[in-house]
Amino acid sequence: MSLSDLPAPLRAAQPFFWPHPQRRSAAQVLADSPVGRADVEAAVANWRRFGPLLARLFPHELGPDGRIDSPLLRQGDDHGRALWVKADHQLPITACIKARGGVYEVLCHAEQLALDAGLLAPDGNRALLADAPARALFARHRVLVGSTGNLGYSVGVMARALGLGVAVHMSHDAQAWKKDRLRAVGATVVEHAGDYAQAVAGARALAAADPAAYFIDDEDSLLLFLGYAAAAWDLAPQLAAQGLAPTAARPLRVYLPCGVGGAPGGVAFGLKCLWGDAVQVVFVEPVAAPCFLLRLATGDDAVSVYDIGLSNHTVADGLAVPRASARVAALAGPLVDAVVTVSDADLLRMLRFQHEAHGLQLEPSAAAGFVAHEMLAGPWAEAVAAWCPAPVVPLVWTTGGQGLPVEVFRALLSGPLASRLPPPATA
Ligand SMILES: Cc1ncc(COP(=O)(O)O)c(C=O)c1O
Incomplete structure (x- = not known):
């Protein structure tokens, strides 16, 4: 697709839902890939081998196995439907994915x-x-x-x-x-x-x-990519413990905040290695910096958000990236099922809501998955139902925030942009 054919809302920095037209089946992509499940399994084994070293270096932050992992949390809505949260915002040591x-x-x-x-x-x-x-x-x-x-x-x-x-x-x-x-x-x-x-x-x-x-x-x-991909092996027993192992009849839809693409691409790759197309991957980007969507839509490794007049300025600093990783686009791009773009105002509103309703401390980037889930369940519900009629289990990956200094978090909750927003709706 040429730049001039891109959807108008994207160019106008408006929130957008974009099912990926060139998405391919996980089996096909993995069969053609120079990197495969065995590489991710080797990374999982490496992580385990590093456990004793990590436990020795960070005795106060980690348990004796030295594992760096986060809990799987459950949020409910008024109708008793669950929204699952992979809480990397509280990952030990650094509190980020x-x-x-x-x-x-x-x-x-x-x-x-x-x-x-x-x-x-x-x-x-x-x-x-x-x-x-x-x-x-x-x-x-x-x-x-x-x-x-x-x-x-x-x-x-x-x-x-x-x-x-x-x-x-x-x-x-x-x-x-x-x-x-x-x-x-x-x-x-x-x-x-x-x-x-x-x-x-x-x-x-x-x-x-x-x-x-x-x-x-x-x-x-590639090492960064494989380190992220190993996260799927952390999630697997947590889903199994809830009876939620993804299946074709009940897919898991995972919302992943995306900057250059490494973290969401790696995690997506690991998830698809484990469960194939029973996992649906939705990348979430700021309206001012949708670099991965742009790369997928144009097929051009050099394209940047500036080329369509966007600013790359966003309150989601972790996602303020003008050009996607070419390597990740090649490895994981065809596995991305859809991309959603979200506004700064919605990120700040959601950050405040998640704090008030659920006690989470998120940075703006990490609120992106919740906003995307809300959009797909609300304004975009009809388009989503046409795209994917099966009921899905939604999971939001929260990617950072617990390490924010108190005064920085307070400013995000009550800063000039946040104070212009309507009060958060209750679930
Ligand atoms: C909090 C947070 N979430 C998500 C991401 C996105 O990761 P990536 O840039 O690898 O796509 C970042 C990147 O720094 C981040 O800081």
């Missing part, structure tokens, strides 16, 4: 450094990576990353816990408290005058010129 990728890639990198230096045997206990010889090795290396904030924090916390140096490149308008939080864990924050994509490009260029540097590429990393 980006830890699933960022922590994983730092661990894999540290493991490789130790293997190469002969400090770790291939079948050795990964907890050794917290010993003094490994720390002395890591102190001579550093990690670079470009981030809207949460990937940088996840990478920063993990790298510093191991003794690696870390520099996080961020756009000038990224949240100040996210930069402060990074500096507090000992990361260097490099501010760029431009947007997120320019910050990533800056970090990439610097890392290429520094042999002691390792670049974690939010736009193009």
Whole structure:
């Protein structure tokens, strides 16, 4: 589709429901994919092997198995229908979904450094990576990353816990408290005058010129992707415990907030590996930054939201990304069933509602799935019924927020934009 054929509401930054016309069956996509279920299973096994190391490094945050996972919560509406919430906004250590990728890639990198230096045997206990010889090795290396904030924090916390140096490149308008939080864990924050994509490009260029540097590429990393994909294996026993294993007769519809596409793409890939098309994946993007929708609609890896006159300015800072990851679009794009775009006003209204009605502390990006669910159940219900007549089990993935400083959260609840909104409706 050419840019001029794109739906008018999309170009006008209005909320929109877009069933993906080029979506393909999971079986077909996975059969043709260079990455498959075995790769995700290997990542799941790696995560387990890193458990003792994580438990040693974060004894107050994690249990003895060192697992980084979140609960599955249930919200009900007036009609007794359940809405399920995968609560990554309260993921231990970093309180955001980006830890699933960022922590994983730092661990894999540290493991490789130790293997190469002969400090770790291939079948050795990964907890050794917290010993003094490994720390002395890591102190001579550093990690670079470009981030809207949460990937940088996840990478920063993990790298510093191991003794690696870390520099996080961020756009000038990224949240100040996210930069402060990074500096507090000992990361260097490099501010760029431009947007997120320019910050990533800056970090990439610097890392290429520094042999002691390792670049974690939010736009193009298979390790990040696999770290996120492993989340499906965390969700599986939680769904089974509720008798909700997805089936063709009762599919699971998962709402995933999308920035560059890595986290939602990886999670979607893992879900489709486990349950095929019995899981329906809906990506959710801000009206000002629907970069993944644009990439899917045009098939153009270079297309950006600026090309259709959108600003990339949104209160959902984690989703303020102008151009989608080409790698994720290739791996997971055909698995995306639909994309929904949501307004900042709705994100803030929902953030407030989720706090008042359910006690959740979300950042604006993390409220996106709830808004999309509300749109599909309300204004778009007819179009949705035509698209998918089967009753579905809805699940919203909340992707960040528990780590927000109190005053930042309070400002979101009562700030100038929020105070112009109508009072939240009750469920
Ligand atoms: C809170 C939150 N949700 C969702 C996302 C989207 O992840 P991705 O950029 O990998 O699509 C981000 C990205 O930073 C985030 O911070």
